[in-house]
Amino acid sequence: MNTEMKYTPLSDLSGGGASETKLRIAVQKSGRLYDESVKLLNECGIELRNVKDRLKTVSDTFPMEVFFLRDDDIPQYVEDGVADIGIVGENVLYEKNKAADVVEKLGFGKCRLSIAVQRSQTYEGVQNLDGKRIATSYPFLVSEFLKKQNIIAEIHEISGSVEIAPGIGLADVVVDLVSSGSTLLMNGLKEVETILQSQAVLIKNKTLNKQQEILLEKLLFRIKAVKKAKRNKYVLMNAPNDKLQRIIALLPGMKSPTVLPLAETGWSSVHSVLSEDEFWEKIEQLKAAGAEGILVVPIEKMVM
Template identity: 70%
Template sequence: MGLTIAIQKSGRLHDDSIKLLKECGIDIANGVNKLKAEASNFPIEVYFLRDDDIPQYVEDAVADIGIVGENVVYEKNKKVEVVEKLGFGKCRLSIAVSRNEKYDEHSNYLEGKRIATTYPHIVQKYLDEKNINAEIHEISGSVEIAPGIGLAHAICDLVSSGSTLFMNGLKEVETILQSQAVLIKHKGLGAEKQQILDKLLFRFQAVKKAKNNKYILLNAPNENLAEIVSLLPGMKSPTVLPLAETGWSSVHSVLSENEFWDNIERLKAAGAQGILVVPIEKMII
């Protein structure tokens, strides 16, 4: 018995979902316009669905698991379990108003206003939490034009760079939800399928850790070795190997990219030379 996973058949999460599965060593032959495909080397079958439908399919156990944006999970409000945040497809659900409007989050600006959105459930929950009485206009697309044509005073929509808002004369004023791709599962998943899911999660996590970390190699003068090692904590401690040239050692470590950039100037000041930063394909801890 294999696992079934639902992913977007098209859209912003499709390519990244397929890429993640391939990075996990799962070979999927996805022909043009195919609605499902079976992996040749892992007990999993992929369904290609509309993103809005994925939570329903998982709740109904038509698909055991699915990859979908958090915004869709919370908007559809289905009985599914979020088991892993996947680190791609990051965006935010935000309130936006005309650039000419004076907006103060403490002034109760939205009271009595009309808000256009494709996320009425999330927006209503936000309004209830803020004790704001506003009218929600649910529309299926082109939310950004609503203020310009007089349909609404504000919108609530997904934002990545903000360029679409800018081109439509809008400004982002408040974020109500941070979103990224997540893995969801059916709450009644059986033990056999859970074992397969655990193996899949192990692979997902190995790929995620690899993307967030880099393999660092550098040459260090022995007199400054202790200082340089202290700047490279790594997973446990760096590997130090003697070089052919007397008085020098090669230092190898794994650390997050942010830690590296924070310490690069101090490493150079301590005498580190020949610094190499190498991407990691998989990382098992």
């Protein structure tokens, strides 16, 4: 297996020594994580200039330099300390097996690394992989999985279009990233086993200095506020006073709901926050309890 690293020379990014007053972050320059990574930074108040077709840019609103790199290279740059932190998929991080710490799961770019076989095949468990030819772009993760399962199989490393391997006789089984599963179906395959659940994560170099750690904590504070807001909705409703206690009991909120009297006698306005996980169930219960004029507002930031 060819393990030679092919990535931009370190000097091209470091410029002979980056300022310690800035936090250097590596993000994907194109692909499925790019848009969400840049969007997250913007939502954290980190505005980037001259992003398009650039290898490096800076923020005017936060002490940060941003490097735009191939996703496969990001763990290497973070391990080497050229970038202090990075946003990368767990699948890439664990496949590259570099020395970097995960500091926050970001909640986007969710997918899974799965085993798939031809739909006509019977699959009874991992023992069916014994002696098989497996095509994948993730040889390290597949090898580790097979070792844990005491399975001996032949791994064929392929870069792209892994799903066609069984159809052309190159392999019996594939291990590839799956989101919806539609690509597997189009190629006559079925998903039978999941090796890894993956999402975008924020990683850091293991030897950040004190100043870098302080900047990272500030960034994490903003990221957590953005993530919290996305998982919650601000809800306002009108409630008859004779049903107020029943309605309040349905609303956990951050501490307790806010209740304000309306101009119309016998009615109050109730304000609260609902989790996305229980949102629709709670709304149905609130209507059944007598709430009217329910207004749902997205939350931009949520600081606890």
